[in-house]
Amino acid sequence: MLSYRHAFHAGNFADVFKHVLLVHLIRALQRKDKPFCVLDTHAGAGHYDLDSPPAQKNREFAGGIGRLWNQSRLSPELADYVERVQASNPDSRLLYYPGSPRIARALLRPGDRLMLTELHPTEHAALKAEFAGDRQVAVHHQDGYAALKALLPPPERRGLVLLDPAYELKDEFDRLIEAVQVIHRRWTGGVIALWYPILDRAPSLRWQRTLQKLAIPAILCAELGLYPYDAPLGLHGAGMILINPPWKLDETLGRLLPELLQRLRVGDHGQTRLEWLTPAP
Numbered sequence: 695m696l697s698y699r700h701a702f703h704a705g706n707f708a709d710v711f712k713h714v715l716l717v718h719l720i721r722a723l724q725r726k727d728k729p730f731c732v733l734d735t736h737a738g739a740g741h742y743d744l745d746s747p748p749a750q751k752n753r754e755f756a757g758g759i760g761r762l763w764n765q766s767r768l769s770p771e772l773a774d775y776v777e778r779v780q781a782s783n784p785d786s787r788l789l790y791y792p793g794s795p796r797i798a799r800a801l802l803r804p805g806d807r808l809m810l811t812e813l814h815p816t817e818h819a820a821l822k823a824e825f826a827g828d829r830q831v832a833v834h835h836q837d838g839y840a841a842l843k844a845l846l847p848p849p850e851r852r853g854l855v856l857l858d859p860a861y862e863l864k865d866e867f868d869r870l871i872e873a874v875q876v877i878h879r880r881w882t883g884g885v886i887a888l889w890y891p892i893l894d895r896a897p898s899l900r901w902q903r904t905l906q907k908l909a910i911p912a913i914l915c916a917e918l919g920l921y922p923y924d925a926p927l928g929l930h931g932a933g934m935i936l937i938n939p940p941w942k943l944d945e946t947l948g949r950l951l952p953e954l955l956q957r958l959r960v961g962d963h964g965q966t967r968l969e970w971l972t973p974a975p
């Protein structure tokens with residue numbers, strides 16, 4: 695099918711939530727000298743022009759990165775993320791938004807690696823062009839789920855898999871359960887970050903109960919909801935499942951989620967959730 699184009703949504707509140715976490719997870723990997731590897735299974739185009747017709751259609755970025763841009767007194771984690779976006783906008787006007795590949799690439803040290811898989815031909819071509827000649831980045835025109843078996847475990851044995859599908863397929867939640875099992879079997883110590891939209895609440899809660907039954911320890915669930923969950927259909931919030939999260943991430947998120955809510959909220963609505971679905975060993 696592949697009709698989803700991230701350009702319509704780049705920089706919206708759900709991207710902010712996801713990319714703040716991505717920066718923080720990679721910062722945690724940088725704490726040790728040993729090389730690490732990041733696999734971004736649904737990479738998108740790499741970066742986005744916010745003046746383009748898709749981005750301008752609903753101007754979703756205005757309610758996301760637009761709310762943090764030029765803000766003072768951000769916590770160090772939010773400031774770190776905003777600096778990543780500023781790096782794509784050197785003249786200080788918000789014109790471009792970096793996707794997960796560009797954000798991850800900027801945080802690699804010389805010995806670290808980034809692997810990207812993307813199925814959409816146009817998005818893949820953009821990624822290929824962006825990282826042409828970059829020896830630390832491998833771009834694959836491949837199904838991100840199928841690539842797991844070929845690419846994992848990485849020789850570095852340290853790192854992160856980001857799963858950020860478009861949720862166009864009816865069985866996406868089932869595919870993700872299977873993907874988590876494959877990753878965990880092949881690379882037990884790898885960090886997994888799995889983004890999901892909160893649209894209709896019931897299916898995402900059912901799916902979390904299935905995750906809890908997988909006998910995988912250390913599954914943390916973080917959610918940011920901007921709209922009431924019983925409102926008519928739409929993107930009410932976003933969540934991230936984190937497997938093997940870095941030490942004390944729960945404490946950091948206990949502080950960051952309310953800050954994100956306060957800075958991004960629309961009216962009086964909004965909620966956050968932080969819960970261990972399975973305990974850390």
Ligand SMILES: C[S@@+](CC[C@H](N)C(=O)[O-])C[C@H]1O[C@@H](n2cnc3c(N)ncnc32)[C@H](O)[C@@H]1O
Binds near residue numbers: 735837
């Ligand atoms: C939500 S977007 C990714 C956004 C990107 N991760 C970011 O944060 O900037 C999802 C992407 O997955 C791609 N896609 C959909 N199904 C895929 C699959 N099975 N394997 C790899 N990519 C896929 C879509 O074309 C789309 O570009």
